[in-house]
Amino acid sequence: MAKEITPREENYSQWYNDIVKKAGLIEHSPVRGCMIIKPHGYAIWENIKAQLDKMFKETGHVNAYFPLLIPKSFLSKEAEHVEGFAKECAVVTHHRLMNNPDGPGVVVDPTAKLEEELIIRPTSETIIWDTYRNWIKSYRDLPLLINQWANVMRWEMRTRPFLRTAEFLWQEGHTAHATQTEAVEEARKMHEVYARFAEDYMAMPVIKGAKSDSERFAGAEDTYTIEAMMQDGKALQAGTSHFLGQNFAKAFDVKYLDANNKEHLVWATSWGVSTRLIGALIMTHSDDDGLVIPPRLAATQVAIVPIPKPNEVINEVTQQIMGELRSAGISVIYDDDKKKRPGFKFAEHEMRGIPVRIGIGMRDLENNVVEVARRDTKEKTSVPVDGIAQYVENLLEEIQANLFNKAKAFREEHSHECSTYEEFKALLEGKGGFIYANWDGTPETELAIKEETGATIRCIPDDNSTPTGPCMYSGKEAKYRVLYAKAY
RNA sequence: AGGGGUGUAGCGCAGUCCGGUUAGCGCACUUGGUUUGGGACCAAGGGGUCGUAGGUUCGAAUCCUAUCACCCCUACCA
Secondary structure, three states: OOOOOOOOOOOHHHHHHHHHHHOOOEEEOOOOOOEEEOHHHHHHHHHHHHHHHHHHHHOOOEEOOOOOEEEHHHHOOOHHHHHHHHHHOOEEEEOOEEEOOOOOOEEEOHHHEEEEEEEEOOOOHHHHHHHHHHHOOEHHHOOEEEEEEEEEEOOOOOOEOOOEOOEEEEEEEEEEEOOHHHHHHHHHHHHHHHHHHHHHOOOOOOEEEEOOHHHOOOOOOEEEEEEEEOOOOOEEEEEEEEEEEOHHHHHHOOEEEOOOOOEEEOEEEEEEEEOHHHHHHHHHHOEOOEOOOOHHHOOOOEEEEEEOOOOHHHHHHHHHHHHHHHHOOOOEEEOOOOOOOHHHHHHHHHHOOOOEEEEEEHHHHHOOEEEEEEOOOOOEEEEEOOOHHHHHHHHHHHHHHHHHHHHHHHHHHOEEEOOOHHHHHHHHHOOOOEEEEEEOOOHHHHHHHHHHHOOEEEEEEOOOOOOOOOOOOOOOOOOEEEEEEOEO
């Protein structure tokens, strides 16, 4: 059949591309770097979004929507910020097309040039802080805790589905606070929310930490990150949370009066995760047979396949089982497509990452059992129809836990402590993975290591970043014990 | 952005070097039949401006030029 997936061992990039296409997650669009997210891919995003949105609301945030187009002048208000994004902004210069006077098709109407050019948002800090200036007058207006779900555009040279696309979907939280302490607490709180989401819902273990100066968000004072290990040993930054200090308050003149009628600049945070998480999900759990989706993010948790062709008896039992599963809050589909044989359906549901498959045939029903197959281990078990919902409920939890444990074991296996640079280089040339080593805290050392090995400081871990000796590279006194890796 | 590769039916490809009837094959699709416990089989069908735009030629999928897209490897970025 034409549905084969390139094995990871053979070509990891090709494997990834095969998964996103053959599991029906995306299609390429006519525009470079943009992707059409198909229903099966978008369903994963919807579940990510639903859960995160709930967690944001639980932590006191509300949603709003700010416009796609931003006046060009806004981008230049915060120096570091503009430096970070200027290179990859799409610019709207005209507002009208016209029929081509010299032939077929349409051309840009040269008389429709905009007075001020508009930027398609690469992120929304500027438009949001321009707005916040009017919303914040008093300490009573603080904290302001707003999130938005949106698309953004960054004109990337090299794109890959989900991991790096020109347009992507994300959420961006933007908050304003009266004090530095509060703002730092907010940034750290959302950092925790991201980590909890990654581990509990995506079943993806992450290392929490802070970014070094060079890896920090343009315009931030501190950037917190969650870093996950992919199956090729490379690190993927899965979510960032920034303490922005007063940089945007200064740039956009956002001040409030305190209880003593004294004026102060506000303190800010921003934090975001994107459709990149879907890429992370794929590269954390999937295998050579296709996609693997953790049960908590699977839009369809169970697929029921009748064997052989559906008949009255099978239909009846299926309806009963589906009713019980749905009552237990489990999402289930019945694949009674008469044109496909069971074997084909098995392979297809595996390709698409459905966590559990139930096969129902006459041979099973004679014994009042069904065949339950789990996607993560491919294990098949005969299970009594009686109590099936409870069994599947437990199984889904077990799969969720197993995926997390497997990913964590993989990460531990590919994580190393390292004290000399020679050892460091040898590790990178070999299996790669995460390497913990001492760092003198200078950007020079960081840059030199990056240029010589390709590995970067992924983060200064929140836990246990006390140095255990001198800097691996310079031999000088180390400031931190940091996580090095090659990264996406 | 540098190097390499590929664009021919929805998908995977042959044909291109050496120009020559109506451009093929496998899968998928449609119809009918037989099947059905891990990607079924038989038969009959439908589907193509050969990536796009120019050029050379009596004649172009094939030669030339330009351009676009995608993939791989480096470098850069979430």
